[in-house]
Amino acid sequence: MAVLRALLILAVVSALATLPCLITLLLSVGWPRFLRRRGRLVAPGGSMNRRDRRRLARLDKCFGADPTPQLTPDTLPIEKVAADLRRLRRQRAGIAQRSPVWRAAIEDAYDDRLRLACERLGIDEHLTELSGFDREIERVRLEGELEAAGITLHGYEAAAQ
16 A cells, blocks of 8 residues: 555656656647637637737737837937037026036036037047036037037027027
8 A cells, every 4th residue: 555655656746747848848849739819729820810910910010120220329310419419509508497407417418419429520529538617618619629510509590490
């Protein structure tokens, strides 16, 4: 009697130990070939209704190749960078009424666009190394360099755009 219990326990333990391996093997071979959908079994190549095909197409768009590449700072056209600089410059002009956090965010964004414009046009900049009043002087110098390179940052022409 004790031997039968021991054999039964051994058989149950070995079955439980090998069950995940058997399931993996069966799934990798392709069994079961049927997928459960809405309470009924349907073959994978079976007919799908229109709504399911649309959902699947939307999912493909989400995970597939994007036909319209997103603009990153590396691929932004210089015109877009100049427009961002003009917009941020106008926001910097009215920054006295804002909170210090807002002021810091606008100035950081402005400095990022200045760096990007200078990188595109081959102008040396030192904004990261400077702080305080020296950084403001560097901003003015860079704005002058960008104006000399043909990017309008202020004046009536920039306000009209």
